[in-house]
Amino acid sequence: MPEGGGALSVLKFGSSVLGRPEDYADAAREVGAEVGGGCKVVAVVSAMAGTTDALLAAAGRVAPEPGDPELNFVLASGEEMSAGMLALALAARGVSARAFTRSDAPIHTRGPLDNANPVGLEAEPIRSHLESSDVVVYPGFVGVDATGDPSLLGRGGSDMTAIFLGHRFGARELRLVKDVNGICAADPRERPDAVPMDYLGWEGARRIGGGVVQEKALAYAMRHGVSFRVASLGGGRGTWVGSPAEASRPPAALAG
Numbered sequence: 001m002p003e004g005g006g007a008l009s010v011l012k013f014g015s016s017v018l019g020r021p022e023d024y025a026d027a028a029r030e031v032g033a034e035v036g037g038g039c040k041v042v043a044v045v046s047a048m049a050g051t052t053d054a055l056l057a058a059a060g061r062v063a064p065e066p067g068d069p070e071l072n073f074v075l076a077s078g079e080e081m082s083a084g085m086l087a088l089a090l091a092a093r094g095v096s097a098r099a100f101t102r103s104d105a106p107i108h109t110r111g112p113l114d115n116a117n118p119v120g121l122e123a124e125p126i127r128s129h130l131e132s133s134d135v136v137v138y139p140g141f142v143g144v145d146a147t148g149d150p151s152l153l154g155r156g157g158s159d160m161t162a163i164f165l166g167h168r169f170g171a172r173e174l175r176l177v178k179d180v181n182g183i184c185a186a187d188p189r190e191r192p193d194a195v196p197m198d199y200l201g202w203e204g205a206r207r208i209g210g211g212v213v214q215e216k217a218l219a220y221a222m223r224h225g226v227s228f229r230v231a232s233l234g235g236g237r238g239t240w241v242g243s244p245a246e247a248s249r250p251p252a253a254l255a256g
Contacts, residue, residue: 008130009034009173012044012140012162016179017233018082019049026233028089030177031135035095039172040130043097044140044162045086047078068113069149072142076102076150079139079158086137097135100125102142102150107164109143109151116143116151117216118164126169138165156214163217167226174228176213181232182239183212197239205241213241 011034013027027043034041047055052075059066059074066074080101087099105125109116126136140158143151153160159176166174180189182196185208202222205213212230221228221242231238 007039008042008169008171009039009175010042010044010162010166010169010171011173012158012176013046013086014156014158014176014178015046015049015052017177018046018085021048021085023048024085024089025092027086027177028093028095030233031086031090031097032093032095034173035134041135042126042130042165042169042171043086043135043137044158044165045079045082045137046140046158047082048085051078051081069145069151072113072150072152075152076139076142079141083137083139087135090135090137095135096133097137098129098133099137100139102139102144105136105138107143107161109145109153111151113145113149113151115154116145118143118153118160118220121165121168123168154214154216156211156217159214159217160220163221163226163228166228167221167224174226175238176228176230177233178212178230179232180212180230181235182230182237183208183241198237199240199244201244202242205239 011031017023018027031041031043055074055078059071083099087097090097105122107118108120110119111117129136140161141153143153145151162176183200183205184194184196186194202218206215206218227242229238229240
């Protein structure tokens with residue numbers, strides 16, 4: 001699959017929708033809908049809810065002030081375990097998938113190891129796998145520094161992973177799957193009557209996103225003109241963020 005074209009969907013599943021092992025079946029169903037619609041899929045996953053905090057606590061018991069890169073190596077294991085869990089759920093549905101580790105097709109980064117910026121990608125392993133199979137499950141949040149050390153993309157960094165990969169591959173559908181069906185002017189967990197907006201420009205999403213999307217990832221999307229969708233599992237259109245020219249386009253799985 002060449003960069004810049006092809007029927008590719010990039011879907012990101014965060015900890016808010018991967019709260020327990022049973023939730024991976026729901027994520028696999030969402031991925032399966034994309035595959036059924038004729039798309040190849042890169043599924044980006046966060047660690048299962050609570051895993052990163054548990055790993056931080058465990059590292060603190062081993063070393064009172066754990067530092068980089070050792071701590072990053074420990075924390076990255078949460079995303080890699082999550083990738084394996086989704087691959088298991090996809091296999092149970094008969095969908096051909098492979099879970100990647102951060103070293104299989106690394107995102108190269110610059111900057112602080114705990115809040116790095118993506119600058120490059122070894123894309124060939126992803127393209128090669130998608131030529132013969134339907135899905136690559138990719139661990140979010142982590143990259144590799146020029147020194148070879150593991151790096152992190154900051155809090156909420158799986159959003160950055162997905163937007164970066166969607167940009168590099170020219171994904172037909174780039175969707176951040178959250179526990180809310182889009183971006184609202186008010187927090188729907190506090191205002192149940194809040195209605196998601198159909199469309200927001202990048203700057204508008206930065207102003208009222210309320211932490212739904214990582215701010216650094218939004219800034220990257222704005223800088224590179226990357227449009228994407230924020231929606232819940234099975235939530236349909238959600239909120240389109242980015243170019244108004246594409247705002248009416250339905251999600252790939254609904255487009256037929």
